[in-house]
Amino acid sequence: MKNIKNVLVINGPNLNLLGTRETKFYGNISLTHLINDLQIKAKKLNMTLDHVQSNAEHVLIDTIHNSKDNVHYIIINPAAFTHTSIAIRDALIGVNIPFIEVHISNIYSREDFRSHSWLSDISQGVICGLGLDGYYWALKTISNRLI
Ligand code: DQA
Numbered sequence: 001m002k003n004i005k006n007v008l009v010i011n012g013p014n015l016n017l018l019g020t021r022e023t024k025f026y027g028n029i030s031l032t033h034l035i036n037d038l039q040i041k042a043k044k045l046n047m048t049l050d051h052v053q054s055n056a057e058h059v060l061i062d063t064i065h066n067s068k069d070n071v072h073y074i075i076i077n078p079a080a081f082t083h084t085s086i087a088i089r090d091a092l093i094g095v096n097i098p099f100i101e102v103h104i105s106n107i108y109s110r111e112d113f114r115s116h117s118w119l120s121d122i123s124q125g126v127i128c129g130l131g132l133d134g135y136y137w138a139l140k141t142i143s144n145r146l147i
Helices: 031-044 059-065 079-083 086-095 135-147
Strands: 006-011 050-055 072-075 099-102 125-128
Touching: 006 031, 006 059, 006 135, 031 050, 050 059, 050 099, 050 125, 059 086, 072 135, 099 135
Parallel strands: 006 050, 006 072, 072 099, 099 125
Antiparallel strands: none
């Protein structure tokens, strides 16, 4: 079941607007472009990469639950749910899949409420403020650890 190295990228609310939303924080590259490119990189690293973006908390939770038996590693940008969702925290603990938390912007240089994450202490690591590069660094780290 876990013979192939499967990575799941999860993006939370409003990240479907990547490329047009608050470009000073999030840049002007679309989510579709990012994911297509990450999939190419993953293939070169001998991994599969699936992606789910949702604006609904329960969809993200169901996605995490459904990953239990077929995903080796999760890269998650929970977006605003970072700062609010104990339910996503519990889901990640519940399935026991290692994950890396990514934020495009530097959440520590913005409003105070963005400085707290409900996920960071249970993550393998956090990458924040490096723009979209954060997703690529997360993928690279996963490939270093899995192969
Ligand atoms: C974000 C930071 C969050 O505070 C914000 O709500 C987002 C995106 C980031 O990638 O920088 O939607 O997770």
